[in-house]
Amino acid sequence: RKEVEQDPGPFNVPEGATVAFNCTYSNSASQSFFWYRQDCRKEPKLLMSVYSSGNEDGRFTAQLNRASQYISLLIRDSKLSDSATYLCVVNGPGGYNKLIFGAGTRLAVHP
């Protein structure tokens, strides 16, 4: 089983749509959770951290369910500029700073 699993997609949605991504992780000891965004041939960039209470940043909402070891990202009112690959990331065994990346879910927003 992969340490972080995501649906690879692609998700093809029209502008204005709401889209949800899911992620599961295997290490129950993980304490830090993130969503990163990666554009084609670029480095990943932090989109948002994910907290147990859930958190929202504009059109983006992240949820964490520790019992199920499940993380989600909801994007409302999709924009063309949201087209990218979204990476689910958790800190892994062996160190607070060691990040384990999912393979990513590709999102394509079309006019």
Place this chain on the structure above:
Amino acid sequence: GAVVSQHPSWVICKSGTSVKIECRSLDFQATTMFWYRQFPKQSLMLMATSNEGSKATYEQGVEKDKFLINHASLTLSTLTVTSAHPEDSSFYICSPGGGGPETQYFGPGTRLLVL
């Protein structure tokens, strides 16, 4: 966010040659440097972790004699791919750290193609 540079941004080389990739943290001092690689349509995989002035710790399956890491200063780390082969073709990304996972930044990456 922090400014991190990598050089070169892309390189094409013949099989058997060695390639050195530089990573610089331009506006902060990185006590720790993480090196990742990413094959097409796959996740970033941590290759090794280095602390300034000490030997790097390699992840399982990563050959330390093939991927030489030097972290001689708080602003510069290098990764040398020795005797590169086509299967080493990948996207190599450095990530200076030490301030916690929420402040971990990534370099722009180096795309290596070995012919």
